Amino acid sequence: MSTPFEHLGVLYAGPEQLVGAILPTLDAALDDGRSVITVVDRRTTAVLREALDDRAPRVAFRAPSELLRPGPERLVAEVRTRTPRSGDGPVVVGQYQGFTTEEDAAFWEAAATLVLDDQRLTLLCACARGADPAVVEVARQAHGTLLTTGGRIPNPAARTPADRSPTPSSMWGRRVLRLTFRGPADLARVRERVARAAGTAGLGVDRTAAAVLAVHEAALFVCGGRESADECTLEMRESDRAVLTELTGPGPTRHDRDPAPLRYVELFSDAATLGERAGRPAVRVLSTAGPAASVD
Amino acid sequence: MAPSTLLDRPRVHTLVVSESERQLRAGISRWIDDELTVGAKVLYTGWLDPGGTVERHWIAGPAGPQGARRALGTGQLEFVDIEAVIEETRGGADALLELQLGGVHAALDDGWDRIAMSAESAHRPMVEGEGDQVRRHESGLTDLVADAPVTILCQLAVGEEKDAAIRASVGVHHRDLVDDSWSAGEVDGAWLVAGELDAHVARRFAAGLRGALADDASRGGDPELHVDLGRVEFMDVTCVRMVALAARSLEGSPGARLVLHRPSRLVRRLVDAVGRPPTLLVAGEDTR
Numbered sequence: 001m002s003t004p005f006e007h008l009g010v011l012y013a014g015p016e017q018l019v020g021a022i023l024p025t026l027d028a029a030l031d032d033g034r035s036v037i038t039v040v041d042r043r044t045t046a047v048l049r050e051a052l053d054d055r056a057p058r059v060a061f062r063a064p065s066e067l068l069r070p071g072p073e074r075l076v077a078e079v080r081t082r083t084p085r086s087g088d089g090p091v092v093v094g095q096y097q098g099f100t101t102e103e104d105a106a107f108w109e110a111a112a113t114l115v116l117d118d119q120r121l122t123l124l125c126a127c128a129r130g131a132d133p134a135v136v137e138v139a140r141q142a143h144g145t146l147l148t149t150g151g152r153i154p155n156p157a158a159r160t161p162a163d164r165s166p167t168p169s170s171m172w173g174r175r176v177l178r179l180t181f182r183g184p185a186d187l188a189r190v191r192e193r194v195a196r197a198a199g200t201a202g203l204g205v206d207r208t209a210a211a212v213l214a215v216h217e218a219a220l221f222v223c224g225g226r227e228s229a230d231e232c233t234l235e236m237r238e239s240d241r242a243v244l245t246e247l248t249g250p251g252p253t254r255h256d257r258d259p260a261p262l263r264y265v266e267l268f269s270d271a272a273t274l275g276e277r278a279g280r281p282a283v284r285v286l287s288t289a290g291p292a293a294s295v296d
Numbered sequence: 297m298a299p300s301t302l303l304d305r306p307r308v309h310t311l312v313v314s315e316s317e318r319q320l321r322a323g324i325s326r327w328i329d330d331e332l333t334v335g336a337k338v339l340y341t342g343w344l345d346p347g348g349t350v351e352r353h354w355i356a357g358p359a360g361p362q363g364a365r366r367a368l369g370t371g372q373l374e375f376v377d378i379e380a381v382i383e384e385t386r387g388g389a390d391a392l393l394e395l396q397l398g399g400v401h402a403a404l405d406d407g408w409d410r411i412a413m414s415a416e417s418a419h420r421p422m423v424e425g426e427g428d429q430v431r432r433h434e435s436g437l438t439d440l441v442a443d444a445p446v447t448i449l450c451q452l453a454v455g456e457e458k459d460a461a462i463r464a465s466v467g468v469h470h471r472d473l474v475d476d477s478w479s480a481g482e483v484d485g486a487w488l489v490a491g492e493l494d495a496h497v498a499r500r501f502a503a504g505l506r507g508a509l510a511d512d513a514s515r516g517g518d519p520e521l522h523v524d525l526g527r528v529e530f531m532d533v534t535c536v537r538m539v540a541l542a543a544r545s546l547e548g549s550p551g552a553r554l555v556l557h558r559p560s561r562l563v564r565r566l567v568d569a570v571g572r573p574p575t576l577l578v579a580g581e582d583t584r
Contacts (some may be wrong), residue, residue: 184496185315189476191530209562216532220495264533268562269568291458 009143012125040095089121102134109142173239183227211287213270222249241289251281311469328361335354339406341376341415350375389432414449467507490527495534502538518551526558543576
């Protein structure tokens with residue numbers, strides 16, 4: 001059985017404590033033939049190389065400046081390309097850097113869930129306890145499990161991603177569409193605008209059709225499937241051959257709550273999440289031009 | 297009128313459905329102008345305001361057909377007060393058909409070789425049994441267009457009718473209907489659907505689908521409805537669920553099935569995701 005997506009946090013006082021926490025996981029991964037990628041600072045790299053000894057050459061040590069600037073998007077892309085189609089994916093160690101802002105950290109953690117949680121990999125996110133308190137708080141809240149020198153421990157302070165990331169959507173690229181709607185009667189207009197924007201973003205015919213369907217189902221969810229006195233909003237942002245659409249609205253009524261409300265949205269998108277924005281349900285739908293099992 | 301022109305053949309008994317009175321009137325106006333242009337005698341049944349006259353009806357105004365005023369004057373366009381019809385026929389299908397047949401024969405006797413008929417939404421209360429009257433009446437009209445040079449355009453203003461009336465009307469007109477975003481008709485033995493099918497029109501789509509199923513069942517033998525989705529540009533979960541539900545309703549009849557033709561890849565994935573009952577087949581995958 002292949003490894004599901006694992007996303008753990010590591011809070012450490014210094015490089016030695018960090019290496020002490022992650023080393024057993026890296027050793028186990030190397031024993032299993034999995035690849036290991038680290039994106040950590042020079043001092044941590046040096047301590048890690050020494051600890052790994054003759055296994056160090058099997059690890060890909062990448063510089064933070066290479067994969068974490070200007071933001072973590074390059075690391076996300078690197079991880080996706082290194083994840084094989086079958087078998088276990090890599091173990092990735094990412095480290096919050098001195099240049100990491102609270103906003104960057106929140107975006108990274110939201111992106112990791114949004115973009116990578118269908119990947120068979122283990123992601124370890126390391127944050128120094130002495131970093132900016134706001135950044136440490138992001139790291140503390142982002143991970144349901146923490147990795148320590150004593151092993152894995154549950155983290156009761158963890159929160160669901162959308163609660164902690166009010167603005168990361170703004171980092172997905174330029175806004176290409178913003179509109180409001182009130183219910184199903186407006187959705188033909190919504191679909192037309194979404195199709196135009198997604199097509200312009202370079203998604204291609206099939207992916208655009210899938211994106212339109214996914215956003216349509218998300219729109220139906222946020223308006224509760226009925227005409228609403230409250231306006232629902234849709235905002236679409238475009239980056240390199242990808243669009244992220246965020247929709248908010250009053251949501252479904254209490255007695256028609258569905259335990260898996262986004263299953264059709266997920267089926268036709270690369271990723272979808274449900275969170276909250278200003279007390280209202282907020283759905284994010286990521287659609288890309290890349291391969292996705294749901295359409296191809 | 298609706299954006300989709302589904303069928304590449306003359307439309308002889310069509311239901312036009314619209315949620316917008318303005319859009320509906322625009323479509324009716326175009327249709328009347330077309331019929332007047334080809335020399336048809338147009339019989340239009342509509343509602344007058346209390347104490348009103350046809351000159352004050354929208355059909356004779358700026359929103360109406362361009363040729364309406366002249367045609368009303370020459371008699372090529374004849375307005376029939378719907379209230380008078382209801383009073384005379386008491387809503388009975390047979391009486392209404394007889395009245396309409398009388399109008400057609402009178403026009404033919406006057407030398408018209410083509411007759412076009414249209415009636416505004418009847419605002420039916422849809423009491424018990426009235427659905428049967430609707431079906432009888434529309435069935436009679438279908439027989440009429442088969443035997444005489446008559447074109448019929450029935451109107452359904454969604455905002456003015458009860459849900460039951462909408463379902464009944466759409467169901468009986470499944471062979472040729474034009475809605476705001478979708479249309480349907482019977483072509484080469486299949487129910488051909490076109491346009492965009494989403495949650496907003498799902499109930500009407502379901503009514504049309506049930507009408508097609510009922511029609512198929514009425515021919516005897518195991519119901520086998522073929523639905524051609526080749527011109528469907530968009531279909532959402534709600535409408536796919538309607539198809540699955542309709543297929544499930546056949547499960548009590550051995551041999552009964554609903555066969556989908558030419559669904560897009562996306563629709564096929566959606567059908568599989570929603571769940572396919574054994575009575576729902578996709579042509580080419582499940583059928584020989």
